[in-house]
Amino acid sequence: MIRTLKSGHAPFDESGLATAIACHGLPGTLRFTGSYDDAVSFADLHILCIGTPQQDGALSADLSDLETAVIELATRLRRDAMVVVKSSVPAGTTAHLAQLARSVALTRIPASMMCGAPRR
Structure with missing residues (x-):
């Protein structure tokens, strides 16, 4: 890809x-x-397009791959950045991912998080 x-x-x-x-x-x-x-090293805007399949035996999205990407990115940030999630996610995911990023960041780097909903 x-x-x-x-x-x-x-x-x-x-x-x-x-x-x-x-x-x-x-x-x-x-x-x-x-x-x-x-x-x-070169970007201030990071767009994450990661699949969020339905969890086995549940009616909710599996966010594990998306959470892993946020953790991997947040632990490496050294300056302010915008992280955009372009995945189908449930309500409340933006706040959850922002908190996750803040909790693993090595420094107090401000990172803005937003989720874009698919158009209907």
């Missing part, structure tokens, strides 16, 4: 994504990486 994004193409259909990648991805203002260390 990262290779597709780096080539200037969208790996899935999301309204406006292909245009945004084509306009901003190739000039170097938008970068894609699978490395948390690389991401925190």
